[in-house]
Amino acid sequence: MRDKPSFCEMNVPSPQPGQAPMFLWLLLLILAPGREQLGTPPKAALLLDPPWSTTFKGSKVILICKDFHSPASRDVFWYHDGNVWKTESNKIQTEHSGYYQCKTRGSSLSDPVHLEFSDDWLILQVSHPVFEGDDVVLRCQGKKEEKTSKKAYYKNYKRLPDNNDPDCITLNSVSRDNGKYYCTAIRQTFIISWTETSTPLNIQVQELFPQPVLTASPTQPTEGGLMTLTCETQVHPQKSDVQLHFQFYRDDQGLQPGWSSSPDFQIPTMRKEDSGSYWCKAKAVNNNIIKKSAGFQIHVQRIPVSEVNLEIRPHGGNLTEGEDMVLICSVANGTGAVTFSWHRDGTVSLGRKTQHSLLAELQVPAVKEHHAGRYYCAADNNHVPILSKWITVTVRIPVSRPVLTFRASEARTVVGDVVELHCEAPRGSPPILYRFYHKDVTLGNSSAPTGGGAAFNFSLTAAHSGNYSCEADNGLGAQRSHRVSLTVIVPVSRPVLTLVVPGAWAMVGDVVELHCEAPRGSPPILYWFYHENITLGNSSAPTGGGATFNLSLTAAHSGNYSCEADNGLGAQRSEVVTFNFTGASKSRIGLVTAGASGGLIVGLASATALLLHLRTRRKSGGPSAPGTSRTSNIHPQELSYSEPPDMMEFQPVYNVDHRESDLVYSQIWITQNANKNPADSPRMPHQVTEPTVIYSELKAHTDDCAEKSSRKGSAHEDATDNYENVLSASAALRH
Incomplete structure (x- = not known):
């Protein structure tokens, strides 16, 4: 009773009829027998059980002879080393080495199978039989498997990659020239161990199917007749599940598109030009094995009616x-x-006439595009038809209305981008000339010699916005496309920042309007406003132009202002505008600088003397008192970077504190002699001959918060009771 099969044995197909086991040659590479001649009985198949063609001496192998065409045959002839061995049933058992063959009454002699009963300690076994494209199982076996380890497999003296099962290895999709194989293993004893090497063997792979043979019927076809080509070959009976596909050729030209499952191919109408060398190819679908036949020369015979000619009007087709x-x-x-008879493209029959004449006409009214193609006619007088030569008919199609499209590298078209105008007429025979127009002015033209569309490239400027169209003309009438609009986006230019104050003077609490506008740029434009590079806010101009931002002034708002314009194509920053103003509230008169660098406290006696002196100067015709003159030398109603306020110089503020009289004097500005032509300073009403310091007299109060709040409620308090403008001490002394 046999032991339980190993994993390797489980992966080797059993010798069952209808399946596809594999074939091998062992030890000696002998010449494979020539393929059986087509029409002779098919070969018998010799199978082994177990399927290994090499085994240890003392083992027994069952030989099985299969006739796939006559499975009921019982008389089997067995051959050993080329000699008739015995006549038995389809199964015999042997334990002798040699070449074995078999045949039945309904089959021819099988291919030889070499059995080797080896007395080596280590053998390499190969499953039987092997066909082109099959996977082959190799098994390395020691005489005593329990003392065998570390098996390795080699092909042409190069080690094959290890796998998860060292007892066997699978070779995928073998070819007929597969090389020499052997294996090694470690043999162990109680004391020592050494490496054993199996006897090398060659694997001869059997043909999956023989080289095909091409036949023709009839072998000498006549012009106008039918010819059938057959690509004859046969898959080995043991591989009956393999499907073959076929292709047919004349010289180097394929007669059909792609592969066909039919071994036959028909040419319905042979012509003299169809003479040549014909051959075919057969391909196994599963493993892509391809074989081709030898060439078969075919001469198409001419018929009694001769020199058939086709003429087409208008002349030339x-x-x-x-x-x-x-x-x-x-x-x-x-x-x-x-x-x-008349035909188009070899298959479409246009008409047929029989008459006692050597000439016949066929009229095709109002040709359409599908009438273009190759035409021929045939003539016969009860013999095989004779065909004329092919004449190519071209039907020129007037161009249809073209379609104009824009092609740009970005989704938006920007000044400087290169835009491609593409014009294409859906129908129309080539060559086609395309013309391109912008606002009905010709931009240029381009030709399409083989049909299709044409393009025209140009670099965008702001003037390229507008309507575009194109025209297609192939000499059969021009067609104009629909108009297509193109909008060119212009990046913003450097904006201009303008500051507008509501009155003659800017004071704390006033609302100043910052207006920013870029001279150029496609909308929408987003404007950002900055004070000392700190963002104040933003405003949008959806339809272009400028934008404004209103700012309620505090004492901290003196300094540098700028704005920025951005329409998505790169932001632009304006020049810096410097703006300084007084820190006084709206209830005071005058323009005050933004901050004081310090305070100067003057004693009561000094302050009194200074006040008496200044009042005396005012009464004697000196600088006007606050109550008598509110006119300022500076009128910053509108300030921009283009008109800086160069007629005034702001100085630090000094406060004169008079505690007893509750008066505080605050320096507002110093006017300098500009020494310029009045034309250069249009806002200066007169020249100042010397520096003059203007002070504002303010009442100082020490009341609590409630009293201050009460005084704030006096909306009609007279300004002259609160403060007055006086000259500085230095100016008074000089006067």
Whole structure:
């Protein structure tokens, strides 16, 4: 009783009929027998059980002879080393080495199988049989498996990659020239261990199917007749599940597109030009094994009616869609009734006439685009039809209305981008000339010699916005496309920042309008406003132009202002505008600088003397008192970077504190002698001959918060009771 099969044995197909086991040659590479001649009985198949063709001496192997065409046959002839061995049933058992063959009464002799009963300690076993494209199982076996370890497999003396099962290895999709194989293993004893090497073997792979043979029927076809080509080959009976596909060729030209499952191919109408060398190819679908036949020379025979000629009017076969076409078929020789027929592209029959004439006409009215193609006519007088030469008919199609499209590298078209205008007429025979227009002014033209569309490239400027169109013309009438609008986006230019104050003077609490506007740029534009590079806010101009931002002034708002314009194509920053103003509230008169650098406290006696002196100067014709003059030398109603306030110089503020009289004097500004032509300073009403310090007299209060709040409620308090403008001490002394 056999032991339980190993994993390797489980992966080797059993010798069952209808399956596809594999074939091998062992030890000696002998010449494979020639393929059986087509039409002879098929070969028998010799199978092994177990399927290993090499085994240890003392083992027994069952030989099985299979006739797939006559499975009921019982008389089997067995051969050993080329000699008739015995006549038995389809199964025999042997334990002798040698070459074995078999045959039945309904089959021819099988291919030889070499059995080797080896007395080596280590053998390499190969499953049987092997066909082209099969996977082969190799098994390395020691005489005593329990003392065998570390098995390795080699091909042409190079080690094969290890796998998860060292007892066997699978070779995928073997070819007929597969090389020499052997294995090694470590043999262990109680004391020592050494490496054993199996006897090398060659694997001869059997043909999956023989080289195909091409046949033709009839072998000498006549012009106009039918010819059938057959690509004859046969898959080995043991591989009956393999499907073959076929292709047919004349010289180097394929006769059909792609592969066909049929081994037959018909040419319905042979022509003289069809003479040549024909051959075929067969391919196994599953493993992509391809074999081709030898060439078969075919000569197409001419028939009694000779020199068939086709003429087309208009002459040359060049027509315009809508024209009438006349096909004239004629023969040089022939008697009796001649049958004429006209055909397009070899398959479409256009008409047929039989008459006692050597010439016949066929009219095709109002040709369309589908009438273009290759035409021929045939003529016969009860013999095989003779065909004319091919004539190519072209039907020129007037161009249809073209379609104009824009092609740009970005989704938006920006000044400086290169835009491609593409114009294409859906229908129309080439060559086609395309013209491109912008606002009905010609931009240029481009030709499409083989049909299709054409393009025109140009670099965008702001003037390129507007409507575009194109025109297609192939000499059969021009067609103009629909108009397509293109909007060119212009990046913003450097904006201009303008500050506008509501009155003559800017004071704390006033609302100043910052207006920013870029002279150029496509909308929408987003404007940002900055004070000392700190963002104040933003405003949008959806339809272009400028934008404003209102700012309620505090003492901290003196300094540098700028703005920025951005429409998504790069931001632009304006020049800096410097703006300084007083820190006084709206209830005070005058323009005060933004901050004081310090305070100067003057004693009561000094302050009194200074006040008396200044009041005396005012009464004697000096600088006007606050109550008598509110006119300022500076009128910053509108300030921008283009008109800086160069007629005034702001100085630090000094406060004069008079505690007893509750008066505080605050320096507001110093006017300098500009020494300039009045034309250079249009806002200066007169020249100042010397520096003059203007002070504001303010009442100082020490009341609590409630009293201050009460005084704030006096909306009609007279300004002259609160403060007055006086000159500085230095100026008074000089006067």
